[in-house]
Amino acid sequence: MKTIKYLACFFLFGTVVAISSCTKEDDYKEITKDGEIYYPGRVDSVAAQGGNKRIRLRIHLGNDPLVTKVKAFWNNSADSVEMNVTKTTGKDVVDMLVNNLAQGTYYFEVYTYTSDRAKSIVKKVTGMVYGDNYLKALTNRTIKALSYAQDGSKVLIDWNEALDGEKSIELKYTDEAGATQTMIVPGGAMKTEVTGYRSDTKLTYRSIYLPEPHAIDEFSIGYTEVVLPLFERQLDKSKFAAYVLPTDATEEWGWELKFLWNENYNPYGFATATAIPQWFTFDMGTSASISRFKIWQANDRLYKGGNLKKFEVWGSNNPGADGSWTNWTKLVDCESRKPSGLPGNEYNDQDEGYVRAGEPFTMPAGSPKVRFIRIKTLETWGGGDGITVGEITFWTSDR
Structure with missing residues (x-):
């Protein structure tokens, strides 16, 4: 009885295998009825290079000489772009531009084709497209x-x-x-x-x-x-020197002209006892177009005494040895002020801070280059004879 069952099972198994074998063979015959299956050589590699609302697929082809076309799909194969290729004996590179894309990440499937529409195995690549949102950042x-x-x-x-x-x-x-x-x-x-x-x-x-x-x-x-x-740079005071001419006011009380540029902002400075108007001269050591300057008052007598109130600045490159005004050019008219506007010799903390930092004066644009400076005093804060000046500094835009 068991033998009959085994024979029946063996017969059934053989029948199934035979049917299955016949089905596969029939399917293969159907697929290959026009010849063997041929898959073109797929691309070796694909690089996705992002751009502004576009992307470039740089496709490296294989050696298959029968490839005539490359096609890329994206958006779940809803969109595609293709281009014909002509193979050479080497491994060719195809640049495929995909335009008019919104910013975002894209997934591409790339295939090669032969002239009779045989299709290769897929090669996938992911790339990023940039656009307005990227620019905003x-x-x-x-x-x-x-x-x-x-x-x-x-x-x-x-x-x-x-x-x-x-x-x-x-x-x-x-x-x-x-x-x-x-x-x-x-x-x-x-x-x-x-x-x-x-x-x-x-x-x-x-x-x-x-x-x-x-x-x-x-x-x-x-x-x-x-x-x-x-651009401005401070003129080098180490080059400054007294240049006393016959008509100049002379220094008094040990307040010498050389103290006018010694970077010491406490007395002593320069002082004279000559009647107003008066002037004094010095050599800057180099010819320069002055852009601005600062004058420091003698700080033991702010807004009083011989501190300058109204004065002129003159310049020359070749002053007359006789002390005359030959070869001198007036550079600017100046008047010292108090920010507070308080009358007379009165001043407040704002005024004091202003002059202790050096009172600034600006030269007119395009002032000529000069080497020698002459300062002519017309009025002092005290209204008497003689002047006192603590320190002076010049700047130039010359390079």
């Missing part, structure tokens, strides 16, 4: 400090930290001839030097961003503008 680098080299030959820029992806900074400035120059600052640089610039002009710059190392588009926003302050 960008800012130009900010400047931490803007200064000059001591001799004015360079503008020195100290930058704050850069945002991720900054490739460079495009920097524009006006040169001494009035032409616009452009320099490229490497991304991440913390210091920049600009030479050959024109004072009192605008510096414009913008950061250039590359959102990924092999992105196909650069990104930037509008330019940031910075007005370069007028």
Whole structure:
């Protein structure tokens, strides 16, 4: 009885195998009725390189000489782009641009095809497209400090930290001839030097961003503008010297002319006893166009005595040896003031702070270069004869 059951089971198993074998063979015959299955060589590799509302697929083809077309699908195969290719004997590279994409991450499936529409196995790649939202997050680098080299030959820029992806900074400035120059600052640089610039002009710059190392588009926003302050340097007082001419007022009471530039802001300074108007002369040691200067009053008699109230500043490069006004040019008319406006010799803390810091005076733009300075006093705060001056300092924009 058992033998009959085993025989029946064996017969049934054999029948199933035979049927299955026949089915597979029939299916294979159906698939290959026009010949063997052929899959074109799929692409070796695909790199997705993001851009501005677009992406580039850099496709490295294999060696299959029968490949005639490449096609990429995305958006669950709802969208696609294709391009014909002509194979050479080597491994060719195909750049496929996909345009008009919204910002976001994209998943691509790439296939190769033959002329008779045989299709390869898929090669997948993921890439990022950048757009308006990315641009909104960008800012130009900010400047931490803007200064000059001591001799004015360079503008020195100290930058704050850069945002991720900054490739460079495009920097524009006006040169001494009035032409616009452009320099490229490497991304991440913390210091920049600009030479050959024109004072009192605008510096414009913008950061250039590359959102990924092999992105196909650069990104930037509008330019940031910075007005370069007028360059100034203090004239070297070590070069100053007395230059007494026959008509000059003479120093008195041990307050000598040389004390006028010794950087000592306490008495002594320079003093005379000559009747007003009077003048004195000194040599700056070099010819310069003065942009501004400061005068410190003798600080033991603020807003009184012989401290200067109204005076003129004259300049020359070749003063007459006779002490006359030949070859002298008036540079500026000056009047000392009190910020408070208090009458007479009265003054408050604001006035005192103002003159103890050195009272500032500005020269007219384009003042000529001069080496010798003559200061002519017309009125003092005390109204009498003689003058007292604590210290004087000059600045120039000459480089």
